[in-house]
Amino acid sequence: MLVLLGAVALGPFGVFAGLLLTAGASALTQTAWRFFIAGAVYLVTGLALFQKDVIPSRAQVPYVLATGAIMLLLSLTYIGAVDLGTPVPVVAFLINTSTLFIVVLSVAFLKEGMTRRKMVAATVGVAAVILLSRVWEADSLGSIQGDGLAISNALLFAALTVFNRRFVQRVNPQLVTTWMFFGAAIWSLVPLAGGYVSLDLTAYQIELVVLMALVSTFASYSLVNWGMKRVNASTTAILLFVTPMTTTLLSYPFLGQVLSAPEALGAALVLASVLIMWERPRRRLVIAG
Numbered sequence: 001m002l003v004l005l006g007a008v009a010l011g012p013f014g015v016f017a018g019l020l021l022t023a024g025a026s027a028l029t030q031t032a033w034r035f036f037i038a039g040a041v042y043l044v045t046g047l048a049l050f051q052k053d054v055i056p057s058r059a060q061v062p063y064v065l066a067t068g069a070i071m072l073l074l075s076l077t078y079i080g081a082v083d084l085g086t087p088v089p090v091v092a093f094l095i096n097t098s099t100l101f102i103v104v105l106s107v108a109f110l111k112e113g114m115t116r117r118k119m120v121a122a123t124v125g126v127a128a129v130i131l132l133s134r135v136w137e138a139d140s141l142g143s144i145q146g147d148g149l150a151i152s153n154a155l156l157f158a159a160l161t162v163f164n165r166r167f168v169q170r171v172n173p174q175l176v177t178t179w180m181f182f183g184a185a186i187w188s189l190v191p192l193a194g195g196y197v198s199l200d201l202t203a204y205q206i207e208l209v210v211l212m213a214l215v216s217t218f219a220s221y222s223l224v225n226w227g228m229k230r231v232n233a234s235t236t237a238i239l240l241f242v243t244p245m246t247t248t249l250l251s252y253p254f255l256g257q258v259l260s261a262p263e264a265l266g267a268a269l270v271l272a273s274v275l276i277m278w279e280r281p282r283r284r285l286v287i288a289g
Contacts, residue, residue, distance in 0.1 A: 002227030003239040009220035011246025014088035016212040017079045018255045025198065025205050027079040030212065032188035032197040034075060037213035039185030045222075046178035056179055067176075068183020070160045075184075077153040086146030087257045090132050092244035093267045094150035099274050100125035101158030121276040124269050131266030173225040181217070241274055 020030045046054035056064050081091045103118045133147040191197050201209065224240070244267070251257040259267060 002223045002230070004227075004242060006220045006223030006225075006227060007240045007242040008246050009223060010216050010240075010243045011092075012250055013212060013216035013220075014078065014082060014092055014247045015250045015254050016208050016216060017082050018088050018251075018257075020205060020208050020212075021079070021083055023202070023205050023208070025201065025209070026196070027076055027083055028191045028196045029198045029201075030209055031072065031075040031079060032192055033201070033209045034213045034217060035072065035181060035184040035188045037210060038217040039182045041214065041218050042178040042181045045218075046175060050172070050175055050178075054175065054178060060179070064179040064183040065186070066183075067160065067163070067180040068185070068187050070156055070163075071180050071184040072187045074153055074156050074160070077149045077156065081146040081149040081153070084146035084149065086150060087259075087263075088251045088255055089244065089248040089257060089259050089267075090263055091146070091150045091153075092247040093263075093270050094129065094132050094147065095154050095157065096241060096244055096270050096274070097125050097129055097151065098154040098157040098161070099277055100129075101155045102161055103277070105158050105162045117276060121273045124276060125273040128266045128269035128273060131262045131269065133266075134260075134262060174222065177221050177225055181221075241271055244270075 017027075017030065021027075043054070078091060078095065081094075082088055086094075100122050103122055129151065133144070133151075188197070227239075248259060248267075
């Protein structure tokens, strides 16, 4: 239930990004403020929950900076794709092809086998990307850059997932998330110092940024982390598919965006690829004595 709630809370992120872009807040501005706010809330919450353990050791500092940089890039590629004209629902579903990249990276770096199921899921995932990107249409050439950023977002998320897989086995997942977002806030100081982040936000922009930081960042990731303690990774992947569905439902009333027929088919294939990868937990046979 917690994972499902977290997935729903993450859904409005693309809508917030689209509305902020329309209101004049650049990708760097909204990303920096998102991590300043979320990073501060995570740090305060982490101190309350973990006390001195919230301070990473010297050996863990490189991890904090590396994951923070990836989180910053994840946000920028998402918002950048929307800024380049790729519809928010398409971006949301393209990002969910991260399952395809997780399979490939797990085979390469975690020495997991390439099973027949994984090969089928990968093939379906590639078909989904082709349909969502509309590469056969001449008038879609202008959005290729945006589609590319969305796909790079999926690849970055997959890399972060594989990178975290071993690390989170030794550290509380909520603490790891605190470090990631605090690290992202640290990296956000770079564009701020360079003058690329606006400090003069309107009341409307502030409202949207705060909602993005608290609802679609802090609340969503915290709920998913706590929920993952009760469900396995495969079930989590299925539940997280609610996110692009929520994004699509919200994109029409707030942004006036809908999926075309080919894009809707591509979205269905993304779900199919995730379902193919879903490994149901085996029931244990209990013999009464």
